[in-house]
Structure formats: C-alpha cells, structure tokens
Amino acid sequence: MTITRRRFLAGTSLAAGAAMAGALPGGRPAVAAAGLTPFVDRLPVPPPAKPVGKALVGPYPTADVYRMTVGTLAHRFHRDLPLSTVWGYNGSYPGPTISAVSGRPLYVQWVNGLPNAPHPLWSPAFAAAHGPGIGGTSPDAARTVAHLHGGRVPPDADGWPEEIVLPGRSTKPYLYPNFQEAATLWYHDHALGITRLNVMMGLAGAYVIKDGWENALPLPKGAYDVPLIVQDRMLTSLGRISYPLDLAPEFFGDVNVVNGKVWPYLDVARGKYRFRVVNGCNSKFLDLAFADGRAFAQIASDQGLLPAPEIRTSVRLAPGERVEIVADFQRDRPGAGIVLVNRLAPAPYPGGGNAAVPENVMAFRVGSAYGHTAALPTKLRTVLPSVPQQTRWTTSQYLEKIPESAAKATRRFTLIEATNTGTAICVNAGGFTPAIRDEAGKIQWSDPLPFKVKAGDVEIWEFTNETVDTHPVHVHLAQMQLLGRISPPGTPAAGSAEGPGVVKDTWQLHPGETIRLIGRFEGYPGKYAFHCHILEHEDCEMMRWFELV
Structure with a gap:
C-alpha cells in the first residue's frame, strides 16, 4: 500500500482518535482481535417484527402497522466481554426483521425512545460536519432518522436526513408500499451528519420482501434462510464501543460482528442454507470466502433474484450492498467446522489490498441431521x-x-x-x-x-x-x-x-x-x-x- 499524505493523515487521525476514545472514563485502550477467542458465541437470529394493529384509515386500511422504538439495551458482544450499552429497535440489536410481501403495503411508525442526553459517541469535533445543530437543536442531540435502504417509497417515508426525530418524539406512520420485487433490503439510521454514529451504536436491521414466485422456487426456507448482518467494531476491555474523536476519513474496527456477536458460530444441518448477507459496516469492504475454498451459489443481489445462480468462491461487498448466497454443507462430516473469512485488509479499498491473514467472520458447525437437500433451480427468473x-x-x-x-x-x-x-x-x-x-x-x-x-x-x-x-x-x-x-x-x-x-x-x-x-x-x-x-x-x-x- 502506497502511503500518500492523505493516507498518512487518515491513518494517524484514526489511531489517535481511537486511543482517546478507549481512554474515556470506564474504558481502557481498545482490545485487540487476538485477545478474544473466536466461535464461542452462538449466532443470534434477529426476532421477527410484529405488527401492533391495522391502519384502519387511509388508502390501505387493512395494512399492518408496525411500531419500531429506538432505545438503549444491555448487550454482550462476546462471551468474554462485560455487558455494555448499545442502541437497538424494540429491544433488539440488530433490529427485528420486518417481513413484507410484494404489492402488499404496510406502515411503520419510528419512535425515538432514547434518553434526552448527549449522544454517547459525541465529540465536539463532530460539530464541524453538516447536520449537528440542525433546526436549532443541540449539536450532541441523540436525533434519529430511519431509512429503508432499497425501498421504493414516498419521499416523506424515505428518511430525509433533515427530518430528525428527537428523544421522546416519533414519526407519523411511514408508508412502505412494497411495490417491488422480492429482495433483501435493510433499514438503518440516516440522520444528517451523524449517520455513522447512530449505525455504530446499533441502528440497523433487515427488511425482507417475498412474493409468490420466489416462494415457489425450491430454495432453502424457514430455519435454512438466515440473515447475516456483518459489521465491524472496536471494543474496549469493558465491551464498550470505541470510536474516533475526530472527523476520521474512514473507520475500521478490529473485530467483525455478525448479528451483534463477535465471530459467532451457527449450528447447521447437512444441507443447503440461504444466507442473506448485508454489509452493514461503516467503511469496511468485505471479500467473503470460505477458508477451505469451497464454492457457493449467488442467487440474488441488492434488488432481488439473479436470472440464474452464479457459482463463486468469494463475493466482495461494499458498505450497503447485499447478496444472497446458498452454501451447501451436505457433504461435510458431522462435527466439521467451516469458517467464513474476510480476505481484505482493514483499510480503504482497494489500496489496502488483501489481509496478510484473512479475518475471521464466523463459523458453521455441521451436525448429523440432514436439512434442505433439494437441488438448486437452474433458472430463477x-x-x-x-x-x-x-x-x-x-x-x-x-x-x-x-x-x-x-x-x-x-x-x-x-x-x-x-x-x-x-x-x-x-x-x-x-x-x-x-x-x-x-x-x-x-x-x-x-x-x-x-x-x-x-x-x-x-x-x-x-x-x-x-x-x-x-x-x-x-x-x-x-x-x-x-x-x-x-x-x-x-x-x-x-x-x-x-x-x-x-x-x-x-x-x-x-x-x-x-x-x-x-x-x-x-x-x-x-x-x-x-x-x-x-x-x-x-x-x-x-x-x-x-x-x-
């Protein structure tokens, strides 16, 4: 990697900021990835979001209504770290998965239930960004804005970055028409000037649209259909999120987190699994591959199914991108451990190149029972x-x-x-x-x-x-x-x-x-x-x- 003046400044800024953040009261310098044992925590699967009623009025009176409340919660990133405070939706980090059907509208009311206190990652240097202090609010206010990434929605439901929601307030119910094909979308915060801070605290979740055609395809379903929201974090020895105290050009954590856990494992049956992968990192690109080099099938991209499965041995995702892949564990012996890794260095892409040693992402522990063993369709759409x-x-x-x-x-x-x-x-x-x-x-x-x-x-x-x-x-x-x-x-x-x-x-x-x-x-x-x-x-x-x- 060539060290330009820009790269030198970015690297020193991030290092200094992270050290300062790690030295804040209640924390010590951020723990290194080598300090934690991988694959000791079971992969959590975010709970399904549940509607609170029907719209009853408006253009879609029979549409389901969801209420998603941002709040603080105690969370343990890893078995060997203490509980720490993160943000989530309806008591979950990542947020509950919203399941939708193509052509069937629903409404979501977004509520800011955070304490009326300064943002926990706030630094005075952040006031130089465009956004803090908007509308006469305090620059360090814990303001939120929800955006459905990939949704074809009205502008007043898109999460306009300036339409902030302060603690104790809520939006009107946002209309999500779902007039689009089956796809893996995701929702995350989008507040002007502090999106990076709010997502870092935990404000993200999956939004899955399905339709009759996709449901009829012989693809893995139910327990064999698993969302994987991949993020990176820098954690203090007390398990707290550490973040630079200046306007860092990028952020790269020292541990990968999947569905809220550092390097988790998933017990899998001998068969195929559909993984809906979201790169939810702030800055980090991911080049995901199985450590043993095995192939898998990509079946979908950001906005839905591919025309046909595409066989690959790796997939590179920028922040915000999604893919759906099908991995097959049918031929693995019971008790085998299969590791998913990120092959890229934690640095701006492509200048950082590949990591000297691929980073752990998560592991799969193969059981003895058989699961979904049907052949993949050769044509998807x-x-x-x-x-x-x-x-x-x-x-x-x-x-x-x-x-x-x-x-x-x-x-x-x-x-x-x-x-x-x-x-x-x-x-x-x-x-x-x-x-x-x-x-x-x-x-x-x-x-x-x-x-x-x-x-x-x-x-x-x-x-x-x-x-x-x-x-x-x-x-x-x-x-x-x-x-x-x-x-x-x-x-x-x-x-x-x-x-x-x-x-x-x-x-x-x-x-x-x-x-x-x-x-x-x-x-x-x-x-x-x-x-x-x-x-x-x-x-x-x-x-x-x-x-x-």
Whole structure:
C-alpha cells in the first residue's frame, strides 16, 4: 500500500482518535482481535417484527402497522466481554426483521425512545460536519432518522436526513408500499451528519420482501434462510464501543460482528442454507470466502433474484450492498467446522489490498441431521425487453432489461476529494472534503441539482471517480442496471454478479473509473438522496439529492 499524505493523515487521525476514545472514563485502550477467542458465541437470529394493529384509515386500511422504538439495551458482544450499552429497535440489536410481501403495503411508525442526553459517541469535533445543530437543536442531540435502504417509497417515508426525530418524539406512520420485487433490503439510521454514529451504536436491521414466485422456487426456507448482518467494531476491555474523536476519513474496527456477536458460530444441518448477507459496516469492504475454498451459489443481489445462480468462491461487498448466497454443507462430516473469512485488509479499498491473514467472520458447525437437500433451480427468473408496471411491482418472475435507447436524459457526476473549497463545508481530519460534483460544479448538500427527474422516465446516470478509493454509490428510490464500466488498467474485477438481468441500488465505483447506470425513476414526486455509502464520507459532504417531479 502506497502511503500518500492523505493516507498518512487518515491513518494517524484514526489511531489517535481511537486511543482517546478507549481512554474515556470506564474504558481502557481498545482490545485487540487476538485477545478474544473466536466461535464461542452462538449466532443470534434477529426476532421477527410484529405488527401492533391495522391502519384502519387511509388508502390501505387493512395494512399492518408496525411500531419500531429506538432505545438503549444491555448487550454482550462476546462471551468474554462485560455487558455494555448499545442502541437497538424494540429491544433488539440488530433490529427485528420486518417481513413484507410484494404489492402488499404496510406502515411503520419510528419512535425515538432514547434518553434526552448527549449522544454517547459525541465529540465536539463532530460539530464541524453538516447536520449537528440542525433546526436549532443541540449539536450532541441523540436525533434519529430511519431509512429503508432499497425501498421504493414516498419521499416523506424515505428518511430525509433533515427530518430528525428527537428523544421522546416519533414519526407519523411511514408508508412502505412494497411495490417491488422480492429482495433483501435493510433499514438503518440516516440522520444528517451523524449517520455513522447512530449505525455504530446499533441502528440497523433487515427488511425482507417475498412474493409468490420466489416462494415457489425450491430454495432453502424457514430455519435454512438466515440473515447475516456483518459489521465491524472496536471494543474496549469493558465491551464498550470505541470510536474516533475526530472527523476520521474512514473507520475500521478490529473485530467483525455478525448479528451483534463477535465471530459467532451457527449450528447447521447437512444441507443447503440461504444466507442473506448485508454489509452493514461503516467503511469496511468485505471479500467473503470460505477458508477451505469451497464454492457457493449467488442467487440474488441488492434488488432481488439473479436470472440464474452464479457459482463463486468469494463475493466482495461494499458498505450497503447485499447478496444472497446458498452454501451447501451436505457433504461435510458431522462435527466439521467451516469458517467464513474476510480476505481484505482493514483499510480503504482497494489500496489496502488483501489481509496478510484473512479475518475471521464466523463459523458453521455441521451436525448429523440432514436439512434442505433439494437441488438448486437452474433458472430463477426471466429477463424480457418489456414488463408491465403492475407485473414489475408484484412479482420477481420477470425482469425488464431496459435498453439504452429508452433513456430520456443522461446525468453526469464526479466523486472528488476537495481541498481549499473556500466555503463553510465539512473538512475531515485528513484535510479534505469527500464530495459529489454535479455538471454545474456544485458539491454541497444544500445545492439543488441543475435538473429535475420526471416520474416514470428512464435516465442514464454516469459517475466518475477521481479519488484513490472505491466508493459505493447508493441512489435512493432508483433500481439501476449496469450499462458498462470505463475502467483503467488494474481496476478490480466485479465483486459480485452485476451483468445483464442484475438490478442493484448500491454500486462499487473504483478509482479512475466511470460507471454508466440506467434506471426507470418510478415512484412518488419529491426529494431523494444519493450518496457514497461509506458513512464517514456521507456524513462529511459526499451526499446530494435529486427531485422527482
């Protein structure tokens, strides 16, 4: 890895900040990964969310209503660590899994039940970000905003970063129409300027949409269908979350956490399992593989099923991305232990390269009983040149491959690291501002784009990366398909399926590369964000918004 001035500043800032955080009252310097024994805690499976009633009024009176309350809870990250305080939804970290059905709307009311006290990860340096103090609130307020990542939802339910909810308050019930195909989405906090802090404290959970077509496929179900929300943390010797005290350019923890546990294990039957994998890390890219090199099948991406299973030996996920894989333990002997590892170094990607020794993620302990042994289907869905809207919104059986000729406009954006901007915007501890520059040369969150998007139109969005890091670009509302990449020599290959018939909402954009995406902007008029999903970048200016009219 080449140590540039930018890399040196980022590394020293993070190290110093983490040491200071570890020395706060009640903690000692953060524990090293080697200090904990792996695979001693059973993998928790987040509980299902339960509706509290029916809407009774409005356009969908029979729709279920859920109430999700943010609160503090005592949590043990590892068997050998004390209980510590995290945040969760309805007493669970990660939050309960919300199960939905394509074409069947539901409502969620989000409640901030946190104490009216300063944010537990707050540092005065964070006030320089765009967001703290919004609306005359205290900069260190424990404010929340819930966003359904990957959802096609009305703008007043999308989690607009400025629509904060203070302790003791709640949102109106958010309408989630679920007019989209079966897919693994996730919900997480999106408060302007402190998203990274709130997600670090625990505010994330799975949201799974299913439909009749997908349910009829011979894929693992029930106990053989398991969400894996992978995050990284730096923990003090008292089990508390440690986080830098300055505006660190990125964050990399020293332990991987799956569904809230450090390096857990899962007892598995001899058969196939469907794992819904979410990269819920702040900054960390994951290149997941089994330590023994075995192959698995990728069956879905961010926005649902692939046309057919794709056999792989690893999958690379940027923060915010999801994949669904099927792993088969049928031929393993009872008592075997299979380890899932991350092959990347805990550093900005791709500059950090591979880890000298792959990091543990979790283990699978094979039992003697047989489980789901049916063969995988060779075909998962059909790609067509045109699919009626009602069909697109209620079943994953068909996918419309949008031709480039259907586009009404092409928009161009450039990801940069700005210095000496001359304006009062966030500058991180590395001395630069990660930003998205539009065609008018504007870079600030508060700057409207020089265009508006017409509802129902197909558009091409091109993103060019002038920085040294790979950025995961996430566009709210839109489900995008890849037209192509213009990449310099040495650019990393695709980390997961992204070819014809693959629909995503978060895309890896590599250094020096231009990516061309096409999508139909269906939905509801209003304002929607798009941003880098490295949360430290998003919180420090690498986020813009567009308006659908």
